[in-house]
Amino acid sequence: MPLLWLILLVLAIAAGVFIFARARVLAQSGQDRRTLHSLPNYYGSNAAMKSAIPALLVLVIWLIAQPLYVNTSVSGMIPDTAIAESSSRSLVLAEVRRTAEGLDLAIATGNMTEDEARNMRADISDVTQRLSDAGAIVTSQVTQPVLRAAQQFRVLNATGYQIMTAVVLLIAIAGGLWGVRETRPEFRARNVVEQGICVLLIAAASIAILTTLGIVLSLVFNTIEFFRLYPASEFFFGTSWAPSFSGRGGASDLGILPLLWGTFYISIVALIVAVPIGLFSAIYLSEYASPKVRAFAKPMLEVLAGIPTIVYGLFALLTVGPLLVSVFGDDGLGWMQAGTAVMTAGLVMGIMLIPFVSSLSDDIINAVPQAMRDGSYGLGATQSETIRQVVLPAALPGIVGAILLAASRAIGETMIVVLGAGAAARLSLNPFDAMTTVTAKIVSQLTGDSDFASPEALVAFALGMTLFVITLGLNIFALYIVRKYREQYE
Amino acid sequence: MTDASMDSVPVKGTLTTVDARTKKRNAAEKRFKAYGIVAILIGLFFLVVLAVSILRSGIPAFTQAEMQLEFVLTQEEFDAAESQVLKTKAYENIFITKLQDALTEKGLTVAFDAAAIERLLGKPGSTIREFYRANPDQIGQPVTFSLPASSRVDGYFKGRVSRDTVVDSRFFEASDLDLVDALADAGIIVRNFNWNFITGSDSGVDHPGGAGIGVSVIGSFFMMLVVLALSLPIGVAASIYLEEFAPQNWFTDLIEVNISNLAAVPSIVFGILGLAVFIQFMHLPQSAPLVGGLVLTLMTLPTIIISTRASLKAVPPSIREAALGVGASKMQTVFHHVLPLAAPGILTGTIIGLAQALGETAPLLLIGMVGFIARAYPEGVVSGFIDPNSAMPAQIYTWAARADAGFYEKAWGGIIILLIFLLTMNIIAIILRRRFERRW
């Protein structure tokens, strides 16, 4: 992998520069280190930093920018006539990339020479056959425009990488030389190195902003794209969810309301399970339990929070679902058709949220000052009266915040509903009906084989956007409440 | 006593007799306390049910019914079989003959035909032929063949399939169970520890018996390498900046708000991010542990940053002042004194963050780690990062979503393995915390 070698080479240059700069400043100081402004290592680090960081930065930017450039220029090569009726430019481009990869593979396996790969014509030789002989995945007949584009794609990429290698190495060497030139005993190497480190630290901290930006941009662009293909009003107010399976648009109903209903219904069931159990556990653990009981029960409950959601999903699908069917199903009360239902997913999600509610409430109840309790005991209140009438009202805002955070968790939870809630989108009041949620549909719309440019796939981004906005709103509101509550007692 | 000055005081009883109202209040007290105990017991009950159903359903995945037969293949038989047109069929016939011999030797007579054997074992002929072609020196020597039985036979041994529930089909017939019983009596069909489950790869959709989790463990391993290599340095650097250097300004506030919100963003949204940015925009390979690792890194970062900041905060200011006082720069203070003192806490937080990432499934679904069936181990370190692979939780999901109930057992078994990893990581974190916890 040449990229790995390039990175290693840059690092090697930086290491060499480090040793050289360090030796140079020591020589200049005449072995009397006291004349140096900084420790010798800082001179080395300064030179190494100036060699490696700009070079690696350019490398990263280049790696992101080059595919964009190559794609645009190759995309321009494909005539509109080459795009089939039922296809789109992005699909053809994907085919171009696959063909290019196929050519690479064919060369690597020795089925083709570099020359052949560059100059072959699809209308003369049977490229498709030769590529699949080489073990490449070829989905359709390779046409001449596609092959031409693929060949161009390879050429552009190859030259691009060559230029990149040269540029990066040049920058590394130039930077290193600059660093070495600066190396004099009176040079304030430590300050420069520390400034450099500080910039790196800021860059690391900024990744949080970049991530949010990435999330927002990827959601917004694709959502806009979706609303271009499908009216926003029908998405937000449509009461029917019935995507067509062809993945080519047409008669799809993509209304979010049934999904939102399923999401909220399941979340409410989950909260009905989790809030009383979690809250009473927290009250008992923080107010009544002896240290021994607390030391045992608290971590035990928190184990529930450490279990991956896939485990809960399987638990819902294979244990809780069949159990509920045996009670509420056709053999029992006859309310339930199948194991996957709102009740199944809600119950299991509730179990998952118990420790979440209990440890948050525990913290909040503990934050209520002891003086408040003493005041109540001093008046002759029993412990439960104190808790119900003094501690809980005092802790209420915090507890509401905790419940909102739990609700946001429930709304965003994926694996339990994918496995436990069923796939049918419906607006029903029966908690034993199968329903589906926003998250489950994001998964099903994006894991199918449908084309990413179709409304059936793009709708997932609009769903994701809705989910993001709802959970973000809940979180901000909940954190605001909790923070205000904390300030009250600080 | 009497207190003449208080005319409105209701007459109070003595302290030693509890009045009716107090009795009622004390009863309410007891009830309230009982609610708490009940709530905790319900929580613990769920935990026990979860643990029991994982163990009960998952442990069978670690065993597999196998047919073990020892026989000698003579050179003549080998040559005769190799000269046939249907060679594997010829080997199958040899196997059946040898099996019959073995049964007769034990004094058992059960009638069976080749179709029954195929229902029980699949096609044993090809396995046997491949063995002898690869090891011609074994011809004429006694060789023990262990052939995994079909999922129905396996299920029969594990109680999943019973005589009452079995439905005749081309896969299985109720009469086959007589043969299975006989073979089990003869000690030819036995339940063995299923190493293939731990080391093997995923199998086809209709062959649950051969499915293993090994390859996806490797996939998870490479993903965790990416997460560790990226999230630890980035997380520590970000925390150091925010805790030690950041000025109070809008930029710092922006970062803080972003971190606290990212910690609560649903994981599926990170999957969407990965799909849109890493796969659609940057054209990184689908299903690659590298991409999975990148997505999980972004997801884990807030957790690591939050716990790292807590550990940095726990280092008392006096340490910083002492270092600054002897003329160290701020950077030297942080890297020479604060960071080493906070290291155990940071490490603990990182391990817990990694454990969380290891069990995360939803984002992996979107970057294609589910549709792909991981059949082969990666060939090297580089291909470990970029070749399509699965990951443990994604593999478990794949199995859970398949129609054949034989895969459910595999999914539960996979969960046991996943939980063993998580448990180990958490125990290490707890030990680290206990060992190095410092109270200032």
Place this chain on the structure above:
Amino acid sequence: MYDIPHHTQETAVTDVKIKAKDVQVYYGDTHAIKDVSVEIENNTVTAFIGPSGCGKSTFLRCLNRMNDTIDICRVQGDILIDGEDIYDKRVDPVQLRAKVGMVFQKPNPFPKSIYDNIAYGPRIHGMARNKAELDEIVERALRRGAIWDEVKDRLQAPGTGLSGGQQQRLCIARAVATEPEVLLMDEPCSALDPIATAQVEELIDELRQNYAVVIVTHSMQQAARVSQKTAFFHLGNLVEYDDTSKIFTNPEDSRTESYITGRIG
């Protein structure tokens, strides 16, 4: 009154409300109170003084069994109120605390309205049959707490919105609302400014009319100002207990003298 002690001072107007005998308190392994015997009289302000950590607050908290809420605390010996052992198994601390009210060092109004703060005690003890009666109790308590005039127009405002001195008087009013017979005050003025302190001290003197008041204080001047009897605690021992005037002018024990003159503490 039965169980009249035989050897107490000859004060005709007072009678013994609380009688403690050989009280020992342990916090885990620490012996916090050693052999304390004291008799507290009705309609009297009794001050507990002593250096920090001498056990005076701990002893005060024994008198209404507030120490029960601390797991590691053990109390031995007898404490009798009106001749009844409050540590008897049959005694419900809840009933006891209604009889022995307490005011704390820091004002700790509940995060409720002023009205609900006062009504809290009467409500849980079921002292009012209807709203009108409760209103009456609240008003009487607030008047006794000498805060009625300041808050009568804003009874529904939160109690936490009052000033420190007002909050403490609210807490005193809250304590008297349950019609206790004894009022324990644990350094009630230590978090207050001098003006608020003066108001509270004046109130304490008024409260003496109806209750036996026990006050723990750090300030010797305060003890001298408000109390009739003073007990000096040192290292968990009750060193000296006598009339306040005697303690401050002519203490018997040299430790008391050292403390009062400021040489220890």
